[in-house]
Amino acid sequence: MKQEDDELDSLVRKRVRALRVAQGWSLEELATRARLSPSSLSRIENGQRRLALDQLVTLARALDTSLDQLVETDTDDVIVSPLIDNAHGRMQWPIKAEPGMIVIRQRMTEPPPDNPARMRAHPGREWMVVLSGTAVLLLGNRRLRIETNQAAEFPTMLPHAIGVEGGPCDVLGIFDRDARRGHKE
Structure with a gap:
């Protein structure tokens, strides 16, 4: 269970960063949108700060996505056969x-x-x-x-x-x- 939690945590952090970069936003810009300090956001992205549910909700909104999409783990059917x-x-x-x-x-x-x-x-x-x-x-x-x-x-x-x-x-x-x-x- 601990390993699954760590994998989800790492995946969410990568998604937050990837979505921020895809938008062309700096740490400061996303931090402002999410009402966080840039240093807090940096620590979240780098795994130096614990992820809290309320922060995930705020980050999802700021990134224009849903909490479900931010924490989605179902990647079993990536390959689709015709x-x-x-x-x-x-x-x-x-x-x-x-x-x-x-x-x-x-x-x-x-x-x-x-x-x-x-x-x-x-x-x-x-x-x-x-x-x-x-x-x-x-x-x-x-x-x-x-x-x-x-x-x-x-x-x-x-x-x-x-x-x-x-x-x-x-x-x-x-x-x-x-x-x-x-x-x-």
Whole structure:
């Protein structure tokens, strides 16, 4: 138990420093935001001062994160293996998201369906970013080309389908809770 506590303590200290540096803040700037002295913050980051819960809450707020994220230890599933859906010409990498949301990276190989009856509609909202290639989004009566580094956002109550044009396409899709449920059916 002591070793686990020491590992968590060290991880939190590293996160505080990494988040501060990522923001481009000096010790003085974060200390001011967290209402600590720069020397206290320095000792916290260097392990020379004990971490107190009230300080962690204040530091999390000052760093614009949550206490949960600051002390998160679940790193068991860092590597995500793809799920292969040969029936739809997709390879998907599920990625953790906020509660109720899901982020999926997909490699798509099939063109959009020719038959409008294969378009889906369900409650929710979807966002997608094309990482490489060209995606085709059928949305109601519209046919939209979405190229590398372009994004789309749409309500999923509109009949929709997604496919590719001119070869494989990598897409990052973000689904709210309702849209996620609609794709599981």
